[in-house]
Amino acid sequence: MNTPQNRIRAIAAVSGWVALAATLLPGGSPLRWLPVLLFVCVGPGLALLHPQPHGLRPGARLEAFALAAPISLSLAALTATLLFLIEGFSVPAFLVPLAAFSTVVAFLPGLPLPAATRGAVEPEAAESFRFRKRGPGGGR
Template sequence: MPHNAAPPGGQGRTRAAVALSGWAALAVTALPGGSPLRWIPVLLFVAFGPGLALLLPGPAAPRPAARLETVALAAPLSLSLATLTATALFLAESFSATVFLVSLAVFCTVAAPLPAVPLPAATRGAAERVKPGPWTDR
């Protein structure tokens, strides 16, 4: 297996986990209010779920710089999508926590299997330059 190849099924499991994370966050809202088992999964989903659904790497294992870039961009992208969703629901006068979470969960379920948004570090390897030498093809 080449050095940068992903283990078989690894990305598929990650994409499935992101696709199902919204539904899991919605399910834990049935727990008693104020419980950390209720608000921690919801907070993690809203903060990272939609962004990871858009930025998940392709079938090959990403370079370390691309992994860092994915994590760094997932939170602001997720929070931006959550803000837009909440604003649209408020403007439509139909905001509730359930409708909000269902909207984001549907988004993640649809976006997770789609090809990832290309990231500069993933496509160019900008942060990791390999020095040319007799052992490389460059």
């Protein structure tokens, strides 16, 4: 089945390897640093959050994209720190663990998002506490 959900999972799984392949291009080229930058900033986080079993509602999609960058950057910082501590930092050594992580988690169910479980900014009925009509005296 070629569903949008499967396409998103495939893109998340392949994005790290595309970024790694882009490092083989000549230095200074935007075709080299742009895929790496995009992957490091949002790739692992989207792979971890986005593959939800029933898709995402609009509010949950926004939440997933808003959380993807901090999660991705945190994973990148942890990876870079570990590589610096063992004195083995290089761009390929940095991208391979992030790409492998993204590939594995892209095929697992995404982490549950609070907005996905509580209705995700769907308009509530007029019975909402903010729109509740009060009696003639304004009280309950």
